[in-house]
Amino acid sequence: MDPVALHIANGLVNAPVWLAYLGIAVVALVVCVKRAGRDLDERLAPMAGLVAAYIFAVQMLNFPVFPGVSGHLLGAALAALLVGPWAGALCVSIVLIVQAFVFADGGVTALGLNIGNMALVGTVAAYGVIALLLRVLPRTIAGLSVTAFVAGLLSVVAAAFGFVLQYALGGVAPMPLGWVAGAVGGTHLLIGIGEGLITAITVVAVARVRPDLVHALRQAGWRTPEKAPVAVGAGSAS
Amino acid sequence: MAGGHSHPLYLDQSSPVHRLAPEVKIVASVGFTVLMVLTPRTEFWAFGVYLLLLLGVAFAARVSPWWLATRSLIEAPFVVLAVLLPFLGSGPRVDWLGLSLSVEGLLGAWNIVAKATLGVLSSLLLAATTQMRDLVLGLDRLRCPAVVTQIVTFMLRYAEVLAAEARRMRIARISRGDSPRFLWQARGFAVGAGALFLRAFERGERVYLAMVSRGYTGRLPALYGPGPGLAQWSAALALPVAAGLVLAVAAGRAVFMS
Numbered sequence: 230m231d232p233v234a235l236h237i238a239n240g241l242v243n244a245p246v247w248l249a250y251l252g253i254a255v256v257a258l259v260v261c262v263k264r265a266g267r268d269l270d271e272r273l274a275p276m277a278g279l280v281a282a283y284i285f286a287v288q289m290l291n292f293p294v295f296p297g298v299s300g301h302l303l304g305a306a307l308a309a310l311l312v313g314p315w316a317g318a319l320c321v322s323i324v325l326i327v328q329a330f331v332f333a334d335g336g337v338t339a340l341g342l343n344i345g346n347m348a349l350v351g352t353v354a355a356y357g358v359i360a361l362l363l364r365v366l367p368r369t370i371a372g373l374s375v376t377a378f379v380a381g382l383l384s385v386v387a388a389a390f391g392f393v394l395q396y397a398l399g400g401v402a403p404m405p406l407g408w409v410a411g412a413v414g415g416t417h418l419l420i421g422i423g424e425g426l427i428t429a430i431t432v433v434a435v436a437r438v439r440p441d442l443v444h445a446l447r448q449a450g451w452r453t454p455e456k457a458p459v460a461v462g463a464g465s466a467s
Numbered sequence: 468m469a470g471g472h473s474h475p476l477y478l479d480q481s482s483p484v485h486r487l488a489p490e491v492k493i494v495a496s497v498g499f500t501v502l503m504v505l506t507p508r509t510e511f512w513a514f515g516v517y518l519l520l521l522l523g524v525a526f527a528a529r530v531s532p533w534w535l536a537t538r539s540l541i542e543a544p545f546v547v548l549a550v551l552l553p554f555l556g557s558g559p560r561v562d563w564l565g566l567s568l569s570v571e572g573l574l575g576a577w578n579i580v581a582k583a584t585l586g587v588l589s590s591l592l593l594a595a596t597t598q599m600r601d602l603v604l605g606l607d608r609l610r611c612p613a614v615v616t617q618i619v620t621f622m623l624r625y626a627e628v629l630a631a632e633a634r635r636m637r638i639a640r641i642s643r644g645d646s647p648r649f650l651w652q653a654r655g656f657a658v659g660a661g662a663l664f665l666r667a668f669e670r671g672e673r674v675y676l677a678m679v680s681r682g683y684t685g686r687l688p689a690l691y692g693p694g695p696g697l698a699q700w701s702a703a704l705a706l707p708v709a710a711g712l713v714l715a716v717a718a719g720r721a722v723f724m725s
Contacts, residue, residue: 239504240582262614272675274614278621279671285622286629286667287660302660311664323618330493330602332476333541333590336583337500401508401575427657434661442668 236328236335237342237392246399251341257349258322264315273316280312281320281327288324305351305388306359306381306428311435313444314356321348346391354387355380363449373436373446374429381428382421389417476538476594483702484528484596488695489605491703496593498707500586502714508578510717514585520709521588528596539587546583549576599623608694629667636663 266273284304304324308317322344328334335343358380366372393410400409436443484492499520506513525535553572560567597605603623607616636659645655675683 238579238583239500239586240579244505258615262612266614274617275621275675275678276671278618279625279667281618281622282625282629283664283667285626286633286663319618323615323622326615327619327622329590331594331599333538333587333594336504336586337497337590338504338586401578427660430654430657431661431664434658435664438665439668442665 236325237339237346237395239336239338241336241339241401242342242395243399243401246395247338247342249341250345250395251338254322254341254344254349258319258344261315261319261322265313265319276312277316277320277323280308280316281323284308284320284324285327302424302427303347303351303385303388305347306355306377306384306424307431309352309355309384310359310377310380310428310432310445311443313448314352316444317356318348318352321352342392342395345395346388350391351384351388355384358383359445360448363445368449370433370436374433376445377429377432378425381425382418385417385421385424386414389413476591477598478530478534478595480529482527482529482596484524484592487596487703488699489597489601490608491695491699492593492597493602493605493609495703495706496589498704499710500589502707502710503585503589504582506714506717507721508574508581510721511577513713513717514581516713517585517710518588520706521585521592524592524706525588528592530592530595534595535588535591538591539584541587546580549579552576552579625667625671628670629663632666633659633663 262273265277284302284307287302287304287307303321305317305321308320311317312320325335325343325347326340329337329340329343359376362376362379363372366375390410390413393406393413396409397406432443436446440446499517503514503517506517522532525532552575553568554566560569561573593602600620600623603616603619606619607613640655640659
């Protein structure tokens with residue numbers, strides 16, 4: 230597993246701000262449970278658990294960015310596309326909670342901050358893009374690819390700026406905010422391009438074989454994809 | 468299925484800390500972390516005491532300091548941020564070895580390194596001494612909403628299966644000559660991720676139907692054993708109580724000095 234984490238640690242942001250974010254995260258999770266339960270009823274726990282495990286497994290797979298540098302998927306846009314915004318945000322939050330308690334990745338007092346950025350801001354940005362672009366773009370595999378790419382890219386950049394906002398509200402040391410925004414935004418723009426590409430290829434791979442499993446397509450009223458289902462390269466015949 | 472009950476940070480051994488009930492360990496770890504994070508950063512001695520407290524727990528749990536030190540490298544990116552702060556911070560500056568450093572930046576960097584490190588050590592000690600299913604049981608006994616603990620339970624059961632499947636797919640890809648080094652070669656990876664989702668979802672549907680046919684109605688049977696006694700609570704709560712005393716002294720001194 231990648232030994233380096235980029236989840237916010239303890240002590241980076243002052244107490245009023247992390248307490249406020251913790252409160253926001255709790256309220257948002259309650260809403261997510263209610264809304265996701267409406268889609269999934271008694272299937273909620275098994276299916277949300279499965280998607281959370283999937284995000285977790287995908288996060289363990291590193292993909293190359295440059296020789297020696299690898300990134301991993303955050304998965305907020307992918308989850309929003311595949312299971313919808315409510316279940317998606319819930320699953321990403323659960324992954325973050327497990328990572329904080331079981332893998333010491335991300336501070337316990339920073340849980341609200343991490344959920345705020347990666348699960349809430351990331352999902353809102355991704356789902357905004359999905360809701361808009363799937364309506365505007367042609368209903369083709371190409372349209373779905375562009376939607377997923379932009380959603381993945383913007384979810385990462387928006388989550389990064391969520392951190393910049395938190396640092397502006399309660400960072401422990403004054404730093405030129407332009408510098409923070411430039412450094413964090415710049416690196417996450419690169420990460421976001423990777424996230425967008427992989428989100429797009431992954432969703433298209435699912436949509437070609439079982440479009441009925443892609444929540445965003447059901448929501449947008451897609452019937453069938455433009456091409457006949459083809460076997461996915463890595464093998465769907467198991 | 469033996470998998471899914473252990474995790475990479477768990478140290479399979481016996482110690483007084485391992486034998487404590489999970490909920491008292493969770494309360495102790497989270498309580499300690501919150502009190503430590505609230506400590507004023509200029510009370511440097513307090514963080515030394517916190518470190519000694521954690522080393523005491525590590526000794527009781529038979530976790531070696533070396534194990535803790537290597538595992539705490541996880542927070543390295545924040546150390547990089549902390550190193551930059553003294554150079555980029557604003558306000559009054561001091562000269563040190565010919566470098567002009569911001570006082571406020573130095574304090575901020577100290578705050579991040581000290582609190583992030585102690586927080587990671589506290590979490591590592593919890594993870595090293597508690598199995599996954601016990602963590603979930605502890606959260607459940609602490610009245611964490613059932614929907615959350617259920618999702619976590621399912622997630623942990625599926626995670627190992629899916630991670631193993633992902634590993635097999637990766638080996639299959641590499642053994643067929645795929646050797647990606649650049650981002651634009653990540654197609655094989657992404658198509659694999661899509662296939663993994665399909666396999667996972669279809670497996671989930673099968674498992675769900677099997678559960679329904681065995682009477683699942685949206686709740687899992689509770690696994691209640693006897694809760695921890697007073698002795699366990701008082702042993703585990705010694706850590707946050709000690710941290711609370713340190714915080715009280717530190718906050719008192721900080722108010723008195725200002």
